[in-house]
Amino acid sequence: MIAVEKITKTYGSSVVxxxxxxxxxxxxxxxxxxxxxxxxxxxxxxxxxxxxxxxGTITVGGLDVTKTPSDELAKRLAVxxxxxxxxxxLTVRDLVSFGRYPHSKGRYTVEDERHVNEAIAMxxxxxxxxxxxxxxxxxxxxxxxxxxxxxxxxEYVLLDEPLNNLDIKHAVEIMRLVQQAARRLNKTMVVVxxxxxxxxxxxxxxxxxxxxxxVASGSPAEIxxxxxxxxxxxxxxxxxxxxxxxxxxx
Amino acid sequence: xxxxxxxxxxxxxxxxxxxxxxxxxxxxxxxGAKGSWSxxxxxxxxxxxxxxxxxxxxxxxxxxxxxxMENRIVTPSIMGFDALYVLLQTVLVFAIGAGRLSAMDPFxxxxxxxxxxxxxxxxxxxxxxxxxxxxxxxxxxxxxxxGILFRSLSSFxxxxxxPSEFLILQDRMFASFNAVDTSLLGIAGVVVAIxxxxxxxxxxxxxxxxxxxNHATALGVDHxxxxxxxxxxxxxxxAVSTALVGPVTFFGLLxxxxxxxxxxxxxxxxxxxxxxxxxxxxxxxxxxxLERVFAFDTALSIIIEFVGGLVxxxxxxxxxxx
Ligand SMILES: Nc1ncnc2c1ncn2[C@@H]1O[C@H](COP(=O)(O)OP(=O)(O)OP(=O)(O)O)[C@@H](O)[C@H]1O
Ligand SMILES: [Mg+2]
Numbered sequence: 001m002i003a004v005e006k007i008t009k010t011y012g013s014s015v016v017x018x019x020x021x022x023x024x025x026x027x028x029x030x031x032x033x034x035x036x037x038x039x040x041x042x043x044x045x046x047x048x049x050x051x052x053x054x055x056g057t058i059t060v061g062g063l064d065v066t067k068t069p070s071d072e073l074a075k076r077l078a079v080x081x082x083x084x085x086x087x088x089x090l091t092v093r094d095l096v097s098f099g100r101y102p103h104s105k106g107r108y109t110v111e112d113e114r115h116v117n118e119a120i121a122m123x124x125x126x127x128x129x130x131x132x133x134x135x136x137x138x139x140x141x142x143x144x145x146x147x148x149x150x151x152x153x154x155e156y157v158l159l160d161e162p163l164n165n166l167d168i169k170h171a172v173e174i175m176r177l178v179q180q181a182a183r184r185l186n187k188t189m190v191v192v193x194x195x196x197x198x199x200x201x202x203x204x205x206x207x208x209x210x211x212x213x214x215v216a217s218g219s220p221a222e223i224x225x226x227x228x229x230x231x232x233x234x235x236x237x238x239x240x241x242x243x244x245x246x247x248x249x250x
Numbered sequence: 251x252x253x254x255x256x257x258x259x260x261x262x263x264x265x266x267x268x269x270x271x272x273x274x275x276x277x278x279x280x281x282g283a284k285g286s287w288s289x290x291x292x293x294x295x296x297x298x299x300x301x302x303x304x305x306x307x308x309x310x311x312x313x314x315x316x317x318x319m320e321n322r323i324v325t326p327s328i329m330g331f332d333a334l335y336v337l338l339q340t341v342l343v344f345a346i347g348a349g350r351l352s353a354m355d356p357f358x359x360x361x362x363x364x365x366x367x368x369x370x371x372x373x374x375x376x377x378x379x380x381x382x383x384x385x386x387x388x389x390x391x392x393x394x395x396x397g398i399l400f401r402s403l404s405s406f407x408x409x410x411x412x413p414s415e416f417l418i419l420q421d422r423m424f425a426s427f428n429a430v431d432t433s434l435l436g437i438a439g440v441v442v443a444i445x446x447x448x449x450x451x452x453x454x455x456x457x458x459x460x461x462x463x464n465h466a467t468a469l470g471v472d473h474x475x476x477x478x479x480x481x482x483x484x485x486x487x488x489a490v491s492t493a494l495v496g497p498v499t500f501f502g503l504l505x506x507x508x509x510x511x512x513x514x515x516x517x518x519x520x521x522x523x524x525x526x527x528x529x530x531x532x533x534x535x536x537x538x539x540l541e542r543v544f545a546f547d548t549a550l551s552i553i554i555e556f557v558g559g560l561v562x563x564x565x566x567x568x569x570x571x572x
Contacts, residue, residue, distance in 0.1 A: 087320040106455070
């Protein structure tokens with residue numbers, strides 16, 4: 001379970017995350033949607049202990065993220081951030097191997113090797129494993145970073161816009177992967193998405209943010225509503241049922 | 251590049267550098283020797299040991315500094331670390347007097363100086379580097395300003411110093427590669443050995459820190475604490491090299507960037523030894539060629555600084571700061 005209680009973050013005079021409280025149950029896929037600047041990444045950064053909140057508490061699986069030793073937390077929680085600049089030159093395999101660091105502390109075992117190979121294969125990077133990251137396309141690089149997070153093999157996984165730069169095939173593959181991790185391995189997956197239809201299709205819960213607050217949360221059927229979405233995105237959005245799914249049209 | 255190809259290349263580089271190192275060392279010990287062998291061996295042996303310690307200290311401190319700063323242009327000496335060491339020495343001579351300073355236990359003195367350097371690097375990081383690290387150009391500017399400040403302060407104090415005291419100070423500070431202060435050899439050796447053991451244990455941590463603050467945090471490394479601790483190690487190494495041969499500005503930059511250039515990996519387990527070997531070959535080999543072959547005396551530091559300075563300009567122009 002991830003419990004966020006009255007979390008506030010301000011930069012100067014602008015309140016970026018405004019007293020947010022929310023509880024995400026263990027197991028399942030939660031999508032966070034909302035316009036640019038809504039505070040999604042900021043909230044995720046505080047859950048991932050990259051950023052300290054001005055007030056409020058956050059616990060992940062019962063561990064307070066500000067008080068738990070960072071290396072303990074790294075075995076339970078993996079985070080993909082929106083911006084992944086690297087100062088060093090690494091191959092895909094090198095990068096993905098770092099995902100094992102919290103468990104092996106640099107002494108890689110056969111077990112770690114297996115995790116690395118699995119993650120590389122899962123993200124369709126087998127043919128690219130020995131390429132340097134700067135020799136990849138934007139989408140391939142994005143998949144390499146997702147592979148690193150998957151390789152960390154934690155109960156809780158936060159992904160900030162994992163579908164950035166991805167084509168439809170790979171976007172759907174990653175969302176399936178996220179869904180399977182939640183279904184089969186009972187992992188708690190939290191994903192920030194801009195594609196409402198991906199959120200509609202693959203999530204158990206959708207959380208909608210705007211202006212640093214949570215404006216709505218619930219099942220896809222509750223959130224994928226024309227009025228609500230139009231108000232959140234300040235754009236006219238229609239919703240059409242297709243089969244068992246709700247599809248937003250804009 | 252395939253892992254197997256990369257591994258072979260690393261092995262070839264290490265083998266080649268090791269051979270060059272051995273050749274340089276043997277040449278250093280034997281070339282142009284006249285008179286009693288036992289005297290020559292012990293005299294040159296001490297000098298050789300000092301050069302190796304200096305090479306190690308400069309190479310390792312530079313690579314580690316660049317890792318924690320995520321920047322391949324700044325080095326501890328460009329940030330004014332060794333200028334500060336000289337300032338500390340000057341202040342000590344000024345406050346205590348050169349005579350009493352020379353009478354002090356050199357080990358104690360070294361510890362005091364290294365300790366003060368650690369304190370400085372810690373404060374510098376807290377106040378400035380943590381914020382400036384985001385802008386490499388600001389970082390360089392801060393370093394250059396600090397360097398000028400420390401050097402001007404030193405030369406101001408030196409000017410108002412008693413001439414005889416100044417001579418003693420000059421002896422301590424303007425040691426060059428062929429006038430190594432071997433009296434500190436024992437301490438330097440012990441300190442370097444301890445630092446080496448610590449660094450060996452931390453190699454995987456450095457690899458993670460090189461990924462940057464956010465990735466390191468995500469992987470469970472306490473970034474701030476690791477950086478503070480690494481800065482302390484770097485300060486000790488700078489103290490060792492400055493105590494032995496005096497300040498050297500661009501040598502670290504030169505060997506670190508050569509290592510990055512020829513290596514197909516950025517793992518510290520490989521980069522640190524290779525940068526050290528390059529430093530040893532350059533220092534010892536350069537000394538042999540200049541001193542024994544061409545019979546120049548103080549030229550090595552000038553040549554190294556000149557080439558290192560060129561590399562620095564090249565890196566700045568090429569924009570490797572980002
Ligand atoms: N370091 C900072 N200093 C000042 N303001 C910031 C800082 N970081 C973020 N902000 C502001 O906080 C607000 C929320 O940013 P955040 O990155 O959380 O948005 P987001 O919902 O992730 O948006 P996007 O969909 O574009 O990724 C934005 O208005 C942004 O300008
Ligand atoms: Mg964002």
